[in-house]
Amino acid sequence: MSSIKDVIFANKLNYQGYVDHRFKDLAEQFSRLQDGRVEQGGAALAVYFQGEKVVDIYTGKKSDSEQWNSQTLSVCYSTGKGIIATLAHILVSEGFLDYDTPIVSFWPEFGQNSKESMTLRHILSHQSGLYDIRNLIDQAVEMVDWQHMLQVMEQATPRFPVGTDIAYQALTFGWLVGGVLEKATQQPLAALLQKYLVEPLELDGVYFGLPESELGRVARLIPKAEAIQKLETQTEKPKTKSKSKFSFSDKVIELSGQNPQDFLDAMVPKGMRDFSFFSDQGLQAIIPAANGVFTANSLAKIYAMMANNGIWNGKVLIKPEIFAELSRIQSIKRDRVMPIPMKWRLGYHRVITMGKRAKKGFGHIGYNGSGAWCDPQRELSFAYTHNFKIGSITGDYRLWGLTQETLRCADAEIKGSKGWF
Secondary structure, three states, rough: OOOOHHOOOOOOOOOOEEHHHHHHHHHHHHHHHOOOOOOOEEEEEEEEOOOEEEEEEEEEOOOOEEEOOOOOOOOOHHHHHHHHHHHHHHHHHOOOOOOOOHHOOOOOOOOOOOOOOOOHHHHHHOOOOOOOOOOOOOHHHHHHEEEEEEEHHHHHOOOOOOOOOOOOOOOHHHHHHHHHHHHHHHHOHHHHHHHHHHHHHOOOOOOOOOOOHHHHEEEEOOOHHHHHHOOOOOOOOOOOOOOOOHHHHHHHHHHHHHHHHHHHHHOOOOHHHOOOOHHHHHHHOOOOOOEEOHHHHHHHHHHHHHOOOOOOOOOEEOOOHHHHOOOOOOOOHHHOOOOOOOOOOOOEOOOOOOOOOOOOOEEEEEEOOEEEEEEOOOOOOEEEEOOOOOOOOOOOOOHHHHHHHHHHHHHHOOOOOOOOO
């Protein structure tokens, strides 16, 4: 982590792109947070306010030999969960399925092992009990085979009775939601994404399963920076170990009253040391809960549509009654995996800030500290992406700080005062 002094005295203009004058303070904060590490990687930030793009900036390195540019794609881990959830809500609005019809009605093979009553609502709100990836597959590389993973989901047994508890489906979420969408529509996930989300919003980069032709756009990890970035890592992924030896993150989870084994089972498949989401194989696989590849602008634009209650350029992508349902908190019960309150909606969680409140806001963060969200009350959306090798299950301090300043800049226009809370 950079020292406070380094951030305060950093270059305020170390970025390229577009900034509306009302969000100048946000762009300067972005520059300060990135300035000291632009040789270790790069980052991008995009914001929409009241239906208009007000920030679209970037800085740093895309790879060892290339600088970040306006078309750079970034691996965003769980930030992609909010995108596949949004696609699900559009398809519900289109009438292909609903939240409460048992999945077996259009995916009969899924009804094995006490899953006959499971619905899309159970999956989107993390109440399926199907969070345990560690005991479902023998090697992480199995995740690259989409059809195989759908069969794994068919044969899986929930760890608790459906709908009786909450456990973050860190990796299984993507195959569960994606499988439901494919079975309900009889169309491949990539085609659904293109037809119902990418084309209507004219997005410049949204992928689950990257085409080979787009590999050159992806920001990769920079090997020589890994030793430096390890110092910035707030919470490393737990490694395979005996139950008597926990990492720091395990201890934090244990102190919060949770079982570290639930975290491990949800987050870390066996054989993860031999698999990388940043490899060509990992990028081209369809793993929607973890390997979504996006531009910051595309993420922010999707959430700009959500900030406008499911409408974009006069076109209704999500019907009002569907939007009201998806944005409603499903349960405030404590999650078995996540160590902080999430206030799960249907595929999204609350907006995590450093003081400001966004009571009606929702979105999703990624394990690497990427994140995207919307606040319909402020007509505001946000997305932050990067390629630094860091990891934290609750995000990164830069994400929290940028979120806070985005809300403050919007409030300066709406309320006449930025404020801290």
